[in-house]
Amino acid sequence: MRSLRSLIFVAVVAALLAVAAVAIAQEKTLTVLCTPQEDWCVAMTQAFEAETGIKTSYVRLSSGESLARIRASKDAPEFSIWWGGPVDAFIAANEEGLLEAYQSPNAAALPEQYKDPNGVWAGVYVGALGFCSNLNVLKELGLEAPNSWADLLDPKLKGNVAIAHPATSGTAFTTFWTIVTLEADKLEAAEAGKGYEADGTPTAAAVDAAFEYFAKLHQNILQYTRSGAAPGTLAGRGEIAVAVIFSHDCVKLQQEGFKDILTTTFPAEGTGYEIGGMAIIKNGPENEAAKMWFDWALTAKAQEIGPTVNSLQLPTNPDAAVSELSVKLAELNVVDYNFQAAGKNRNAIVERFEREIAPKPTN
Amino acid sequence: MQKLALQRQVSQFRRIFQDPVLAVALIGVALFVFVMILLPLFSVIGESLSSKNLPLFQRYLSEPIYQTIIGNTLGLGIVTAATSTAVGFLFAFVQVKLDVPFKRLMHVLALIPIISPPFAVATAIIVLFGRNGLITRGVFGIRFDIYGLFGLTLALSLSLFTVAYLTLRGMMQALDPALDEAATNLGAGKWRIFRTVTLPMLLPGIASAFLLVFVEAIADLGNPLVLGGNFEVLATRVYISIIGLYDTSSAAVFSMILLVPSLLVFILQNYIISRSNVISVTGKPSGRPQYIYNPFVRWTLFGLCMAICILIATITSRCGTSISS
Numbered sequence: 014m015r016s017l018r019s020l021i022f023v024a025v026v027a028a029l030l031a032v033a034a035v036a037i038a039q040e041k042t043l044t045v046l047c048t049p050q051e052d053w054c055v056a057m058t059q060a061f062e063a064e065t066g067i068k069t070s071y072v073r074l075s076s077g078e079s080l081a082r083i084r085a086s087k088d089a090p091e092f093s094i095w096w097g098g099p100v101d102a103f104i105a106a107n108e109e110g111l112l113e114a115y116q117s118p119n120a121a122a123l124p125e126q127y128k129d130p131n132g133v134w135a136g137v138y139v140g141a142l143g144f145c146s147n148l149n150v151l152k153e154l155g156l157e158a159p160n161s162w163a164d165l166l167d168p169k170l171k172g173n174v175a176i177a178h179p180a181t182s183g184t185a186f187t188t189f190w191t192i193v194t195l196e197a198d199k200l201e202a203a204e205a206g207k208g209y210e211a212d213g214t215p216t217a218a219a220v221d222a223a224f225e226y227f228a229k230l231h232q233n234i235l236q237y238t239r240s241g242a243a244p245g246t247l248a249g250r251g252e253i254a255v256a257v258i259f260s261h262d263c264v265k266l267q268q269e270g271f272k273d274i275l276t277t278t279f280p281a282e283g284t285g286y287e288i289g290g291m292a293i294i295k296n297g298p299e300n301e302a303a304k305m306w307f308d309w310a311l312t313a314k315a316q317e318i319g320p321t322v323n324s325l326q327l328p329t330n331p332d333a334a335v336s337e338l339s340v341k342l343a344e345l346n347v348v349d350y351n352f353q354a355a356g357k358n359r360n361a362i363v364e365r366f367e368r369e370i371a372p373k374p375t376n
Numbered sequence: 377m378q379k380l381a382l383q384r385q386v387s388q389f390r391r392i393f394q395d396p397v398l399a400v401a402l403i404g405v406a407l408f409v410f411v412m413i414l415l416p417l418f419s420v421i422g423e424s425l426s427s428k429n430l431p432l433f434q435r436y437l438s439e440p441i442y443q444t445i446i447g448n449t450l451g452l453g454i455v456t457a458a459t460s461t462a463v464g465f466l467f468a469f470v471q472v473k474l475d476v477p478f479k480r481l482m483h484v485l486a487l488i489p490i491i492s493p494p495f496a497v498a499t500a501i502i503v504l505f506g507r508n509g510l511i512t513r514g515v516f517g518i519r520f521d522i523y524g525l526f527g528l529t530l531a532l533s534l535s536l537f538t539v540a541y542l543t544l545r546g547m548m549q550a551l552d553p554a555l556d557e558a559a560t561n562l563g564a565g566k567w568r569i570f571r572t573v574t575l576p577m578l579l580p581g582i583a584s585a586f587l588l589v590f591v592e593a594i595a596d597l598g599n600p601l602v603l604g605g606n607f608e609v610l611a612t613r614v615y616i617s618i619i620g621l622y623d624t625s626s627a628a629v630f631s632m633i634l635l636v637p638s639l640l641v642f643i644l645q646n647y648i649i650s651r652s653n654v655i656s657v658t659g660k661p662s663g664r665p666q667y668i669y670n671p672f673v674r675w676t677l678f679g680l681c682m683a684i685c686i687l688i689a690t691i692t693s694r695c696g697t698s699i700s701s
Binding site: 077078080081082084085150153172178180181234235236239250251252253363364367371372373374375 | 441442444445502503506507508513519521523601604605606608613616617618619620621622623
């Protein structure tokens, strides 16, 4: 009798588990791999769900983490579409054959430089790098807000600068490539052909020079965070003086309570910028829904969602309204950022960074 | 003789399968252990020992950068284990040997760190003791640098001393008061009893708590990620290798380097526990343990304990504060 009862118990548990498994499997959802900040991911997925009725969920991972994750699950992709984060990582992913090209009808509205000619990726926003500094901490250190990349190397800033890890963060990689570009310009100015190869790729010498800069900067870094925008919070809380982040992330923090504490400055030599990319993941689930997202995310309406959650990147769709608070790219001295070359060199650079810079103790 | 033992085992198996719940549970547990623990472990070991990865061992063990990281990891483990065991011992001693107020409250507070989520303690410590911390900055007006070994030891000890506390409290309660009485009858003072009777009896417990905390400390990821500064440990290297680079080779090799001390400690600990069983043969405790009434000892230890309790309470109450990593 007792054993019969326990048998029934076991059977019921097994049946319940099976029902739960089937229920989970049947629910169709579009899963977005989302790289910008959390609240923007929420706003976007909710708006898309409201508009199309397709159940949409997201997973937020930083740019480098996203790339690693797509690479890890390429035989059975978990995500349908990847939205946001510098296109460098998208180009790197495409080099490995992880993305599916899609010619969206809505991409026609975008300026040429904000989309891939083969339709592999399309830009969904643009934003420039900047320095996000805590005025109180700067005052204590007796410093002005930095106005050049060289200012970051000031020994007075030791342990008072933070940036993300280029392996996980697109922000940090964009910073690295910006320095590569500046070094290439310098070398090219000294002697033609020294800074750039014939095809416009910065030379190995320029990359080496950038590593030298980061080795020096390493002495001033408190820690390399996982996500690109996190150093901004550290600066806001007064844990550090200067964060190297995208300027829109600093403006976002200013909007959210750090208005009089943080200031945004830009390097005079020239700053880097990102094109926030979007691409369909090859062999991903829910391909049709992913294409609908792709089309939708390029519309002016979808690109006006960012400012509602203080994500003040510039839209790529010329019809979308630009917030007054956004940092206008045209007003800045931006470097000639070679996205293709950046994407192609990304893996080699982050591996070298992880080997040569990040684990070094500071003295 | 051997045949008999075999027969007994077979009959035991048969008995297990007569009870379906037990059988299913047993198969479930076995599957769980296999899939969740053994399989990943073996694949990590397999990956790290594959011929293409062997040169990585050579590199990581010989380059000064990585030697520093390995040294940091072991150093952090030892320092954390020492402080956690000391604090755990203090709490256990106060619980078992002293008659002081708020003992129940102290016990509950000592258990809280075990349920607080990872990252929470570390972020709370930054909020309180960081460079712009509510206490360091707000109360004392200093710009205190919490990032690195000190902050990590603080965060990890607060999270892990519970392990030492529970181990040692159990052992202290199991100590036979008759031994103390015998020593008193022979004319030994309290301090002498503590030194020559209590402490030697607890030595296996102390060692075992120390080793357990050591293993937990070197495997911790959340705290070094948030509080590490430029103090790099193996766990963060493994994390970046996988999450940032999807470099399974390096991750597996780092994991192996991390696994070796853990396994050694595990073996050492089993050896110590097997020895401690011999000691507890002295029998069940008879009667209640004697309290120590020396006012100096009593109130100093009580004060220390309360101070740590206040620290725990402050930090846990701050655990909701957000700061991104």
